[in-house]
Amino acid sequence: MSSDSLSHLSPPIGKPLHGSHYTVIRKLGKGETATTWLVRDAGRPRDTSEYAAVKILTAEATLDVERGHVHELEFLKDIAQRAQTSDDEGPDYLAILLDDFTVTGPSGNRHLCMVQHLYSTSVSALRRSAPTKSLPVYTVRNVIFMALHGLAYLHSLNIIHTDLKLDNILFANTLYSDDRELERYLSANPVELEEDGSPKSQPIPHKWTYDTSAFEAELMSVVLIDLGHAQPAGVQPTADLLVRRLFEPRGYLWSDFGSAVDIWAIGCLTFESLVGPGEPDWSLEDDHLAKMMELTGQHFPPAMLARAKNRDKYFDKDGNLLRIPELVPVTLEQAMTNYKIPGLTEQDIKLAADFIRACLKFDYKERATATELIAHPFLEDALRC
Incomplete structure (x- = not known):
């Protein structure tokens, strides 16, 4: 193994990982607590792809898993086991665990490795490629519809994702699902290196663009990934998780916690996908x-x-914000109209605003469930033009 400085492990390209079972092909991506690598799996059955993705956790994240502070591995094992006998389509939109093992780096640090199917880039990357930083309503419908199916299945297993965002929704690897096609692509696009000699991140591309037609968009397939911050339902998480990762009312107020935090996130990323990121700086808690x-x-x-434990930090005795006495209300419909997104019709805005409102109820008990949202009129034409 090569250096695992800064607690990340960088396995040598072309060398075996975990005995001779996997061969490292290239780096796919890097996050705060893990890197992801394309590998060839010598032990796969003949009727499945030889290629997979291995998520290698940092030494610190591995310790968190081993100490029971992070539940990603146990959740992925549960999902993989249940998916084998489930008739629910939810697992089709979740990253499925194929294998797991631990390797030791040159400094003696242990790194948990989780093998999953090979996926492409994120919906976030596709959105950012658009001139308006937004996606067509039919693409948004398709993505949200599939994400909700995955989310509904997670919630049925009492798993709360807590970090639902467009970066954690990946497109399936449909462009190079055939191993021979993938090998031709890899041959034509060899491994690239950074100035320090380390491998660059080279994710597998897909064929979708920000202006893919409604007809073509019917063939899109996405999956929810990254359960690194997922929590079991019924367990109060740490204040750091609530405040830093859940930008919804209970996160700031340190109030009730449950699966509805994921529904709030669905409402926010639906708005973001349709009109692009908002202009105001919501980093200040009062402003948010x-x-x-x-x-x-x-x-x-x-x-x-x-x-709410933090009630007096933000509100007076009458429930008004302490430091922002005057509010300037604007409807969701008006806010979305103000962005002047080409192709976003008045009817689209009406249905989308109603859908988002169903997600953004302050009282979490009034929010729609993932299953209820799947049946919302906004998603009626999902996966069909």
Whole structure:
């Protein structure tokens, strides 16, 4: 193994990983707590692809798994086991664990490796490629529809994703699903190196573009990935998780916690996908809470504030924001119209706004479930033009 400095492990290209079972082909990507690598799997059955992706955790993240602080491996094992006998289509939209093992780096650090199917790049990358930083409504419908199926299955297993964002929704590897086609692509696009000699991240491309037609978009397939921050339902997470990763009311207020946090995220990324990222800086907690109230037309329910540990940090005794006394309400419909996104019709905006409102209820008990959202009129034409 090559250097695992900064707790990341970089396995040598072309060398075996985990005995002689896997051969490292190239680096696919890097995150805060893991890197992902394309490998050839010598032990796969003849009727399946020889190629897979291995997610290698940092030494610190591996320790978190071993100590039970991170539940990603146990959740992936549960999903993989249940998916074998499930008639539910939810697992079709989730990353499925194929294998797991631990390797030791040259510094003696242990690194958990999780083998999954090979996927392409994220929906976030596709959105960022568009001039308006937004996607056509038919693409958004398809992506949200599939993501909700995966999310509904997670929730049925009492798993809360907690980090649902466009970066964690990947396109399936449909362009190079045939091994011979993939090998031709790899041969024509050899491994690239950084200036320090380390491998560059080279994800497998897909054929979709920001202006892919509605007809072609019917063939899109996406999966939810990264359960590194997922939590079991019924367990109160740490304050760091709630505040830093869940930009929804209960995250700031340190109030109730449950699967509805994922539904709030669905509403936010639906809005973001349709009109692009918002202009206001919501990094300030008071401003974020104010924007929630202005955009949804809601006030925080007294019962919710009564349960919130951080209530007095942001609100006065009457439930008004302490530092932002005057709000400027704007409807979701008006906010979306203001972006002047080409092709986004008045009817699209009406249906999308109603869908988003169903996700962004301040009282989590009033939010629609993932299963209910799948049947919402906004998604009625998903996967068909």
